[in-house]
Amino acid sequence: MKKRFSRRDFIKITAVGAGAAVIPGCSNTITWEEFFQTNFKEMSPQEIKHLLAGLEEKYTKEYGVKFTVKATPAREGVVFGYALDLSRCIGCRRCVYACVKENNPSRDVQIQWIRVLRMKKGEFNLEESEHYYDPDKVPEDGYFYVPVQCQQCENPPCVKACPVKATWKDPDGITVIDYNWCIGCRFCMAACPYRARKFNWTKPLIPKDEMNTDTHYLGNRPRMKGVVEKCTFCVQRSRDGRYPACVEACPVGARKFGNLLDKESEIRYILENFRTFRLKEDLNTQPKFFYFFSLGWG
Amino acid sequence: MKKALLFIIIFTICPLTAATAGSNNNDYPAYPPKILSSELFPCSSCHAGMEPNILKRELTFHGEVKIIGHAEHERWCLDCHDARDRDKLRLINGSTVGFDRLFRLCGQCHGPTYRAWRAGVHGKRTGRWDGQKQYYLCSSCHDPHSPRFKALAPEPPPVRPGETIRN
Numbered sequence: 094m095k096k097r098f099s100r101r102d103f104i105k106i107t108a109v110g111a112g113a114a115v116i117p118g119c120s121n122t123i124t125w126e127e128f129f130q131t132n133f134k135e136m137s138p139q140e141i142k143h144l145l146a147g148l149e150e151k152y153t154k155e156y157g158v159k160f161t162v163k164a165t166p167a168r169e170g171v172v173f174g175y176a177l178d179l180s181r182c183i184g185c186r187r188c189v190y191a192c193v194k195e196n197n198p199s200r201d202v203q204i205q206w207i208r209v210l211r212m213k214k215g216e217f218n219l220e221e222s223e224h225y226y227d228p229d230k231v232p233e234d235g236y237f238y239v240p241v242q243c244q245q246c247e248n249p250p251c252v253k254a255c256p257v258k259a260t261w262k263d264p265d266g267i268t269v270i271d272y273n274w275c276i277g278c279r280f281c282m283a284a285c286p287y288r289a290r291k292f293n294w295t296k297p298l299i300p301k302d303e304m305n306t307d308t309h310y311l312g313n314r315p316r317m318k319g320v321v322e323k324c325t326f327c328v329q330r331s332r333d334g335r336y337p338a339c340v341e342a343c344p345v346g347a348r349k350f351g352n353l354l355d356k357e358s359e360i361r362y363i364l365e366n367f368r369t370f371r372l373k374e375d376l377n378t379q380p381k382f383f384y385f386f387s388l389g390w391g
Numbered sequence: 392m393k394k395a396l397l398f399i400i401i402f403t404i405c406p407l408t409a410a411t412a413g414s415n416n417n418d419y420p421a422y423p424p425k426i427l428s429s430e431l432f433p434c435s436s437c438h439a440g441m442e443p444n445i446l447k448r449e450l451t452f453h454g455e456v457k458i459i460g461h462a463e464h465e466r467w468c469l470d471c472h473d474a475r476d477r478d479k480l481r482l483i484n485g486s487t488v489g490f491d492r493l494f495r496l497c498g499q500c501h502g503p504t505y506r507a508w509r510a511g512v513h514g515k516r517t518g519r520w521d522g523q524k525q526y527y528l529c530s531s532c533h534d535p536h537s538p539r540f541k542a543l544a545p546e547p548p549p550v551r552p553g554e555t556i557r558n
Contacts, residue, residue, distance in 0.1 A: 102546075178512070183540075183542070183543065184545060185543045185544075185545045185546065186545050186546035186548075187546060189549075191544060203549060203550050205549055208549070224549065225548045225549065225551060226545075226548065227545065227547070227548045228545070229544060230542035230543065230544060230545075231541065231542060231543060231544075284411045285524050294543045299401040330518070333521065334521040334522060335518075335519060335520070336517060336518070336519070336520055340517075341515075341517045343515065344532070344543065345515075345532070345540065346515030346527065346532070348512065348515065349512065349523065350520055351520045352521065354518065359510060359511035359516075360521070362510045362511070362512060363512060366510075366512075369514075370504060387513065388510060389505065
C-alpha cells in the first residue's frame with residue numbers, strides 16, 4: 094500500500110521511538126499546528142477560537158468559497174432524541190440526499206450517512222434487508238422501509254473502541270468525532286452494530302457549488318483522507334435550534350426530532366403515546382433513535 | 392384609503408372573535424394552501440354572481456376536479472366548499488373557515504389524525520425544534536379530492552461496493 098505519511102503513521106513511528114526525526118508530509122490534510130493541537134475537549138475557549146479562525150481561512154482558501162466553522166457546544170437541559178414512523182416511510186431516499194447536501198460527505202467515492210433498508214412485510218430482519226432496491230415508484234407492495242443512520246447510543250460501543258479518544262458523546266447525547274484527532278484505525282467502525290460509520294479512503298471531492306459552507310467543527314466541516322465520519326443529528330443545525338436536514342426533507346413526515354427532556358416536545362409525545370422500539374436492543378447500546386408504527390403493523 | 396380602513400377593522404375585530412372562538416390564526420402557523428395562488432382564486436370572482444346549485448351532477452366546469460377514494464358516493468362538493476361564500480370552507484356546524492385553516496374541515500372526520508397532526512406526529516413541521524414551527528397543511532400531502540398519498544420515484548440507490556472504492 095503506497096501512501097503519504099499521515100498522523101497515523103506518525104503515531105506508529107513515535108511508538109517505536111524514531112518519531113522525532115519524521116515530519117509528516119501532510120500539508121494537504123492537516124497543518125503542523127493542527128497536528129500538535131491538544132485534544133479538542135481540553136482546549137480553552139481562546140484556543141478553540143484560534144483553531145476555528147485558522148480552519149475558516151484554510152477552507153476558504155482551499156475551496157474558493159467563504160466558510161464559517163463554529164463549535165457550538167451542547168445546550169444545558171437538552172438531550173436529543175429522534176423517532177421514525179415506519180408506517181409512513183415510503184423508502185424514497187429524499188433523506189439520504191438531503192443529508193449529503195447538508196453534510197459535505199465525499200461525492201466521487203460515495204459516502205452516505207443514511208441507508209434505507211427494504212424489508213418484507215411481516216418480517217423484521219436487518220441482515221436479510223436490501224438497500225439497493227430501485228423500482229419506478231415507491232412504496233412497493235409487500236415491503237416496508239427502515240432508514241438507518243447513527244443511532245446516537247447512550248452507551249456507544251464506538252466511543253469505547255477508540256484508542257485515542259477522538260470520538261465521544263457530548264452532554265446533549267450526540268456522539269461526535271474530532272477529525273483532527275482521528276487516526277483512522279477504524280476500530281469504531283468495527284464496533285458499531287449499525288454500520289453507521291464511514292471511512293474516507295481518499296480525500297473527499299465535493300464540487301464547489303455543492304459545498305455547504307455553514308459548518309461545525311465536530312460535524313460537517315470538510316474532512317480529510319483517513320478519517321471516520323457519521324451522522325451527528327446535523328450538529329451544525331440542531332445546536333442552533335433547527336431540525337436536522339433529513340427531518341425537513343421527508344415528504345411523508347416520518348421523521349421526528351426534539352429534546353427528550355422537554356415534556357412538550359413531539360418526541361416526548363411519541364414516546365408516551367406509541368409503542369417505540371430500537372434496533373438491536375439486546376446489545377444494550379441504548380440508542381436515542383426510536384422507531385415506531387403510528388398505525389397497526391404494515 | 393379603503394384598504395387602510397379595512398386594516399383597522401380587521402385589527403380591532405380579530406382579537407375579539409379569536410378570543411370568543413377560543414383559537415386564533417396563529418395556533419398552527421402553516422404554509423399557505425395552493426388554492427390561494429390558483430388563477431381561479433378568489434372563487435367569488437365567478438361564484439358571487441352565481442346561484443349555487445346543490446344538486447350532485449356532472450359539472451361543465453372544474454372538470455379537473457375528480458373525487459376519488461374519498462367516499463365519492465356519499466360526497467358532494469358542497470360538503471366542504473361553502474355554497475354561499477365560495478372563498479371559504481364549510482364545517483358541519485354550519486360555520487365557515489378560510490382555506491388556510493382547512494385542517495379544521497378534515498379534522499371533523501379524521502379526528503385521531505388531526506390530533507396527531509397538531510402534536511406534530513402526523514404530517515410535518517419545519518422550523519425550530521425549540522420554538523416557532525411551521526405546519527404543512529393536510530393538502531400539501533393529500534389532494535382533498537383524491538387524498539390517497541401518491542407514489543413517488545425514489546432517489547438513486549447507493550453505488551455497490553464493487554463499483555467504487557469500498558467504504
